[in-house]
Amino acid sequence: MKEAILYVLDFKWAHGMEEGGVRILFIAFFAVVLLFALRQDEDFVYEGAPDRARWRDLRIWAAGIMAIQIVLYLAI
């Protein structure tokens, strides 16, 4: 029983996992967050902005930031 608890709590199931698999997990996490940001409604994204200029679209900002990180986590 104690072993089973430790297996879960201490992430023993992840011991020895290949780096390729770990990389996929990280990128999948980033992709989910990116998808969430991109799916935001336009009215909500621009709420409070003085105009609807393209550069104020925060979904594009989020995509740019996430792209940098995805490249970093794939390259290093």
Added chain:
Amino acid sequence: MGVSLSGIDHLVFIVYLVGVLALGLYLTRSVKSSGDYFLAGRRLPFWAIGMSIVVSDIGAMDMIGLGGAGYRYGIVTANWDWIGSFVAMILAAFIFIPFFWRTGVYTIPEFLGRRYNAGVRGVHSTIWLLILLFDIGAVLHVTAKFMDGLLGWGYWVSILLLAFVIGVYMIGAGLSAVVLTDVIQLIVMFVGGLAVVGLGLWKVGGWDGLTEKVTALGHERHFELYRGPEEPTPFPWTGILFGLGMVMSTAYFAGNQTIVQRCLGAKSEWDAKASMLVGALLKTFIPVLVVIPGMLALALYPDQVPADDPDQAYPVLIKNLLPPGLLGLMFAAFLAALMSSVDSILNASATLFTKDVYEPVVTWVRARREAAPPDERELLRVGRVVTLVVLISSVATASLSDRWSGVYEFIQTMLSVVAGPTLAILILGMFTRRATQWGGLAGMIVGCLTAFVLNLEPISTSLFTIESGEAFLYISWWTFLLSMLVVGVVSAFTKPWPEERIAPLLWSSRKRPAAASEEKGR
């Protein structure tokens, strides 16, 4: 190690201090109410807030500590500023910050109090006040020790000088001084940091030279971003992804008063959201400023950094690399990192006390006597007095941090104790109308108590193989899940608030026009 500054270094240092002081004093003129003091009158632009978030997040000792970790472990340390920031900041920008801003709250506990009840507000604000009060004394102490050791100014001269400068602009101008001086501080930090990295890379022969020299020293894994949980490392990918990336960082950027308060002072909801994204972009460069210097010290001066004290890596590098003038700028950058941390903590603790303790208690007492609640001017006065009292008591107790080494562990433990439960009740409180006030209170208390127990030394070492002292990465993840479960179970047996009370606080209301609540918040 001591460093002797030249005349030009002192000049750069003094110009920086006088500039910050003058800006702070100038801003004092515009403060007329508690809204001006605590939220800068809600006039702050996104770029200033974004810069302020980054510089407040990185203290002088973080620069030293992360430089030391870069020296010892390499690029894996960058995870703290990459996955430990940008995901959380994007989520904060689109989920949490707009709602905090819309509701016109001053503090996170105030938001939790509206969504749940006064109990949740009380528990959360008490824990955060404790963290902040211990933190400010500890930050003053370690930085004064650092400045004394490096410049030979003397411990008490260093502390009193820092406290005087910070006190003058903080007590007068509040959040606007915090944010706008942070803008200067970030520029100084980036210029100083980039100068160190640029000179270091030039001397080592570029990135290829750095890789070659570090690898030749037997540290070929210094250029890997992932470490396995079975390895003896404080940065296993499991802790980085689940603990840091999913829970601790999100709780930090959405539930930490020192960070969120400046977003609440944004001039519009769009500025509040955009500020987090500006911060996320700037955070990408922080490892370049703090981790790479550690690796440069390893490549260039491996014999000068004591084996048992890798935190000397950054000081060794700047002592050897920087010419007069830039050395003064680098010390100004260290001072900037310190001052931005201290002024943020001061402002957050004064706001928490005034808005979450003084205002509700005094309002309640006066209501019983049928007297008027405290007005804006009274709250402004209280905020300034609390700022002064916290600063004086922090100076008086700073040296105790040396006698009680557990103070740093206590702060880290408390941060990990509160992270999981805070994120759980924030998420459930915003995404489901079914989370009840008693569910929120139970989730907060059970989560915090469990995290505290799991952090105790014999228990944490028997449960987790992660390097000693780093178990909080796993603990925050598991207590986050536990708190979600507790909120769910207790909420299933208790009655939720009526729709009209919580509707504006729910994620489902995001497409509603925010004009009404914006007006309320102003």
